[in-house]
Amino acid sequence: MDNLLQVQNGQAVSRADIPDLSFRDFQQVLLEETRHSGFIVQFFAYENEQATLKLIAVIRSGLHLYVTGCSLADEYPSLTAECEKFHMFEREIAEQFGVRPKDHPWLKMVRYHENYRGKEDVFGNDYSVDIPGNYPYFTVDGDSVHEVAVGPVHAGIIEPGHFRFQCAGEKVFSLEIQLGYQHRGAEKLLEQKGQPLNRLPVIAESIAGDTAIGHSLCHSQAIEALAGLEVDEGSKIIRSVALELERISNHIGDLGALSGDVAFNPPLNYFGRIRGEFLNLLLTMAGNRFGKGLIRPGGISFPVLAEHRKILCDKIADETPGIANVCDLLFSAHTVLARFEHTGTVPRDIAEKLGLVGYSGRASSLPYDARITFPTEAYDMVEGNANARTNGDVFSRATVRREEIMHSLRIIPELLAKDIDAEPVPVPSSHNLAPDSFVVTINEAWRGEVSHCLLTDKDGSILRYKVKDPSFHNWTGLAMSLRNQGISDFPLCNKSFNLSYCGFDL
């Protein structure tokens, strides 16, 4: 274990303590860990002060979190060839820094942008043209094989993404998903030199609009670790409650949408209303229906007093029976079950190879929940959730979400029952971040493991800000779930994962 440094979630370590291995050792230790029980939390490159390219890997194995690093040349033997978990990460590194992973099985751009170092493009793209073109899609040959291209502009109000199906009749052989249409350069915005630090939470909240709390929590914890800020117990509770409210509202909205996708309308309507109630609770707490502006480094920025807690608890008590009833309506309709069961199955071995996280992983028997494994905030005060149905199909993903809604509805009143007033923190214009430090934060946002990783230089300014949304792992899971499915079940599978486009595109 000399080649791995064990770190704690949300605790800063000195950059000097991170092992700086030879590539061969780095490769060996990573493959050894990930081949068995290890999963990748972060895998990214950065340029240090001497403009040398460094590679950092954060992996989780069991209850532990490890970090390791090495120097990187312009070309290196791909790890994906040995272990699929690296697939998207290596493509991202190739795109961001113009480094070629040799023998990568599917080396394509991820988001379509020039690399940060002005190197020659690995993919041979000309970024001055608007429409990306210089890359092949996976194709299947044969007389009765046809190709269906969907998007990037879709019917309905969803984000842009391109889906390329290879089908024989109604059956899908393969689905390839190409994203990047929403790339805003979030990491670069967060790394901008000289900007006041109180701008960062606003950017972090906008990484993925439906995960505003998840990302701002990760960001705040990272800044707190680097600036040595202490968060009071009351604020921790409120931050956890906000994360749970975000989870409830999104899960409820998605269960409704799943029901709408199979043309079973009553739950769609009921859940649509109930979702609004939970967004309004966030409005009560933060003045914003998505909870933007609530969580700031050091605590929370609005007072949440006894009266607010009472509103929250009363509302949850009011809505819980209704939610249980509508869930019963949805999950007991046999025509709905006929659509959900055995649709879009991702078996455990595939899910493990891809490293799925969040409810998508838990529905495929990967019980990882960051609230239990790496508890932050107030999560050590409450009991974790366990899932009963884990077959990897749409029905399992829907059931896991139902269980998570009921679990969240239980723990919010438990947390709020603790009699601690949460006072707002004054917003400082700047913190002094610890120099030459590294911190990684992990939180279980509603979609799964969100992680932010910060490296500071010798002046304590941000050298590299790496963001990872759970969608970065899970999009490949969606592609795999479509194998040998009817193409008409794609919308249902897609909704059961409900991944973030902008969280992936950054």
Place this chain on the structure above:
Amino acid sequence: MDFTFSSVSFLSFLAAFALAPLFMGVILKVKAFFGGKQGPPWLIKYYTLIKLLRKGSVYSTSTTFVFKLGPIISFVTAFMLLLFFPFAGLSPVLSFHGDVVMLFYLLGLGRFFTVLAALDTASPFEGMGAAREVFFSALAEATIFVILALFFRLTGSLSFVEYFTGAQTVNLWSESAALILLVVIALFIVLLTENSRVPVDDPATHLELTMIHEVMILDHSGPDLALIEMGAFCKMLFYSAFISCLLFPFHTGTPFFNVIVFSLIMTLIYAGVGLVESITARYKMDMVPNFILTSFALVFFATILTMEFVQ
């Protein structure tokens, strides 16, 4: 060919055409009721038609005249159905011996041109929708023709006039009630299939990959779309009226009473469609043929019962 130029025939035909969009509002209201919502106004479909008719149509440069022909033919064929149907037992504007066969093939002609127009766009979605539509309606056609064979056994006729007007009509209150019951159920399944309703298709979805009928008309806009919609309303009305006439014998002698009862039954059938859509989800695409073939099995069984060797 019998050409009845009576004012009653014309009035019933015009009323049927004018009220077809109103009945669609019944489905929406029932669905809204089960969804705990107020729902759109009763006249929503009229508003939609007016809105579409006031717009312009947009044509892709890659389409040909076939694309423009599709909506016109699909509307005209559905419109012609109403000319031949004896609503509430009133004699239709046109009729001749064998008109039922022609009518179902008119529907087939309309579908053929809708499919051609869809293929003309060269969109992979529309091709997929066309394949599904053609497959499923071919299955439904089997049911329809077994029903016609059964009716021929019962009445010795192939005309709606002889089925549903006069003293000897085919209906649930006649001596062959048991057979007609099976026909009613089978026809309801065909109605759901042919009119792209849940559980076969979902007319409300925005997801192209799951659509059957809707995806074929994605590229039509403005007045063209209005024609398609009006055609769809006529077709729905035709099937519902077909079932209504089987449910009640409209030979009470008082046309006014007949019309009231007919309207009530029609409303109930549309409400029934709304009810089905509220309490069931869509079938998986590969389950749909089983559902449609159930209707075939029912009427096939009914027809066997009329055969001499059974009696």
